[in-house]
Amino acid sequence: MTQASHALDRSDEADVIAKRRYLESTGGRRFVRFWRDFVRRRPLGTAGAVLIVIMLLTAAFAHVVAPYDPTAINFTDLLRPPAPDHLLGTDNFGRDVFSRVIFGSRTALTVGFTASLVGCTLGLVLGVVGAYLGGRTDQVIQRLMDVLLSFPLIVIAIAVVAALGTGEDKILNVIAAITVPIIPRVARVVRSSALSVVQMPYIEATRSVGAGAVRIMFRHVAPNVFAPYLIMLTAFLGQAILLEASLSFLGLGVFEPTPSWGLMLRGAGMQFLERAPWLAIAPGVAISMAVFGFNLFGDSLRDALDPRLRTG
Amino acid sequence: MRRYVVGRLLLMVPTLVGVAVLTFVIMRAVPGDIVALRYAGSNVSQDVIDQERHLLGLDKPLWAQFTDWMGSIARLDLGQSLWTGHSVVEEVQVRMPLSIELAILATLFAVVLAIPLGVVAAVKQDTWVDYAIRVFSIGGLAMPSFWIGIMAVLITLTLFGWAPPVVFTPLFEDPVANLSGLVLPAIAVGYRYSAVSMRMTRSSVLEVLREDYVRTARAKGLRETFVVVRHALRNALLPVVTVVSLEFAFLIGGLVVTEQVFNLNGIGKLLVDAVAHRDYTLVQALVLLLAAVFVIVNFVVDMVYVVLDPRIRYS
Numbered sequence: 001m002t003q004a005s006h007a008l009d010r011s012d013e014a015d016v017i018a019k020r021r022y023l024e025s026t027g028g029r030r031f032v033r034f035w036r037d038f039v040r041r042r043p044l045g046t047a048g049a050v051l052i053v054i055m056l057l058t059a060a061f062a063h064v065v066a067p068y069d070p071t072a073i074n075f076t077d078l079l080r081p082p083a084p085d086h087l088l089g090t091d092n093f094g095r096d097v098f099s100r101v102i103f104g105s106r107t108a109l110t111v112g113f114t115a116s117l118v119g120c121t122l123g124l125v126l127g128v129v130g131a132y133l134g135g136r137t138d139q140v141i142q143r144l145m146d147v148l149l150s151f152p153l154i155v156i157a158i159a160v161v162a163a164l165g166t167g168e169d170k171i172l173n174v175i176a177a178i179t180v181p182i183i184p185r186v187a188r189v190v191r192s193s194a195l196s197v198v199q200m201p202y203i204e205a206t207r208s209v210g211a212g213a214v215r216i217m218f219r220h221v222a223p224n225v226f227a228p229y230l231i232m233l234t235a236f237l238g239q240a241i242l243l244e245a246s247l248s249f250l251g252l253g254v255f256e257p258t259p260s261w262g263l264m265l266r267g268a269g270m271q272f273l274e275r276a277p278w279l280a281i282a283p284g285v286a287i288s289m290a291v292f293g294f295n296l297f298g299d300s301l302r303d304a305l306d307p308r309l310r311t312g
Numbered sequence: 313m314r315r316y317v318v319g320r321l322l323l324m325v326p327t328l329v330g331v332a333v334l335t336f337v338i339m340r341a342v343p344g345d346i347v348a349l350r351y352a353g354s355n356v357s358q359d360v361i362d363q364e365r366h367l368l369g370l371d372k373p374l375w376a377q378f379t380d381w382m383g384s385i386a387r388l389d390l391g392q393s394l395w396t397g398h399s400v401v402e403e404v405q406v407r408m409p410l411s412i413e414l415a416i417l418a419t420l421f422a423v424v425l426a427i428p429l430g431v432v433a434a435v436k437q438d439t440w441v442d443y444a445i446r447v448f449s450i451g452g453l454a455m456p457s458f459w460i461g462i463m464a465v466l467i468t469l470t471l472f473g474w475a476p477p478v479v480f481t482p483l484f485e486d487p488v489a490n491l492s493g494l495v496l497p498a499i500a501v502g503y504r505y506s507a508v509s510m511r512m513t514r515s516s517v518l519e520v521l522r523e524d525y526v527r528t529a530r531a532k533g534l535r536e537t538f539v540v541v542r543h544a545l546r547n548a549l550l551p552v553v554t555v556v557s558l559e560f561a562f563l564i565g566g567l568v569v570t571e572q573v574f575n576l577n578g579i580g581k582l583l584v585d586a587v588a589h590r591d592y593t594l595v596q597a598l599v600l601l602l603a604a605v606f607v608i609v610n611f612v613v614d615m616v617y618v619v620l621d622p623r624i625r626y627s
Contacts, residue, residue: 044443044446044447143326143327143330144330146327146330147327147330147331147334147603148334150327150331150602150603150606150607151331151565151599151602151603151606152562152565152566152602153566154566154568154569155565155566155568155583155599155602158568158583158584158587159335159338159339159587159599160338162338162342162587162588163338163339163341163342165343238453238454242456245456245459246456246458246568246569249456249458249569249572250568250569250572250584262456265458265459265462269462270462270573273462273465273466273469274466274469274470277466277470280459280462280463280466281463281466284455284456284459284462284463287454287455287456287459288451288454288455288456288459289454290454291453291454291455292450292451292454295450295453295454296450299450
């Protein structure tokens with residue numbers, strides 16, 4: 001591998017300072033300072049954050065923003081092109097596409113947040129436990145993660161969905177299917193960060209005053225690998241939203257009548273591609289904007305917290 | 313070095329056994345087996361169903377089914393599909409050329425797009441060119457490739473009135489028809505993967521450009537293009553090679569959704585159908601095959617390192 005240069009240019013130095021500030025921040029003032037720097041120095045990341053906030057607000061107030069009931073069928077208004085009364089047109093059941101896109105953000109964000117939060121947290125636990133305990137435990141965990149890593153994401157997700165079953169009210173199964181492939185990817189990154197933390201003198205000190213393994217792992221090691229955890233969390237939020245869309249598109253995710261972006265592309269979006277292209281364009285743009293926001297934000301957060309950490 | 317290679321090869325065995333066990337367990341946990349699915353809704357007596365299960369060997373205890381399967385794998389026999397009765401090798405042979413060709417085309421497209429863009433972004437770091445290229449690449453990561461595919465079809469349809477052929481033609485039968493069927497999916501998938509390798513190229517070139525030997529090359533008065541391409545890029549390509557080859561391994565079985573969009577009968581579709589049919593033998597064999605491809609590619613990449621970078625020595 002190429003040797004990293006030790007010469008830090010200006011922006012790197014600022015990054016290191018920002019990172020140290022964040023890691024040291026326990027008080028609210030430091031927290032505020034970190035984000036003020038972030039907004040000032042990272043316009044792309046801030047744009048991402050703005051996108052995310054807009055999306056969260058839209059999802060929270062979907063019933064206010066959406067002009068129609070997303071499930072209301074209206075057979076007199078089938079496949080209407082975009083017009084002032086139906087901003088993004090209507091689908092083959094006469095449902096308002098704009099309202100369905102708005103309500104679809106609820107599904108995407110619920111699945112995305114839950115799956116990446118649970119997946120990253122389980123990955124964090126496995127990574128920290130493996131790094132701290134070492135030896136056979138670590139070996140077993142690592143081999144298990146290797147196994148999970150040798151499948152494409154979508155293949156594991158499909159297998160899990162098939163095992164748990166799909167159905168109208170089985171949204172938890174979809175979340176589980178997206179959670180499983182996230183775990184090994186996070187565990188690996190967290191483990192490599194935790195390995196260096198475990199070597200620190202203060203861990204030895206903690207052990208010598210008689211703290212138990214569980215306490216050391218979760219009170220002393222885990223908080224110090226919080227930066228990679230946070231970065232992975234934002235990175236996988238976008239991934240989880242994409243995966244939900246893919247699964248729903250394949251008919252293995254969310255079911256009708258729940259509005260979901262992937263599901264909207266699956267049926268009518270493909271079928272009426274020529275006659276009603278808005279059916280395929282609108283949900284795709286929504287997915288892309290959502291993932292784009294999380295990626296922009298996550299990228300800049302990674303640069304600000306730890307320029308050396310690359311998750312690819 | 314030889315010990316390292318042997319060790320790595322041996323380490324593949326537990327990983328693949330783990331994959332085998334996991335697939336076996338997950339498939340048996342899926343409710344309903346192939347016989348139940350086949351006779352669902354029809355009025356067949358329990359006797360017939362039991363007989364069918366016996367014929368397929370599904371009435372044996374689970375551990376016996378597992379050891380049977382492992383035994384045949386050890387004899388390099390992948391078995392037969394429970395659903396079609398054809399051998400797994402046949403089923404794979406029909407689809408493999410398509411999946412591999414698509415993976416190669418997508419990778420080619422990705423590399424051709426990623427490396428020049430990545431280098432330019434690195435050289436013009438923090439200018440509007442860099443920002444534009446980065447937004448373009450983050451966009452590729454954000455758009456689902458199946459949606460890019462749908463949009464590509466929509467665009468060619470409305471602009472040129474052309475849609476990709478519905479039937480797949482093998483490459484050696486009619487190369488033009490073959491490529492016209494695969495060009496849109498290759499672009500859709502390739503754009504997404506170019507984003508990953510473009511980012512890798514950019515950061516890796518940035519790192520190398522700060523090296524002392526690059527400064528020396530510039531001090532010697534070499535032209536900047538020569539320095540970037542011959543001195544920096546060559547040394548920066550190593551991590552890019554890793555990313556590209558691992559993506560390639562994933563592409564072979566991971567294009568489930570894109571195959572769906574373009575109605576391509578590839579390995580991904582075969583796998584999804586096999587899961588839907590509870591075709592245990594086919595799913596198990598396919599997953600094991602894909603995992604083996606991945607593990608082997610991973611190993612080959614590590615070995616290629618030694619060739620590409622004489623400084624690397626495994627011990």
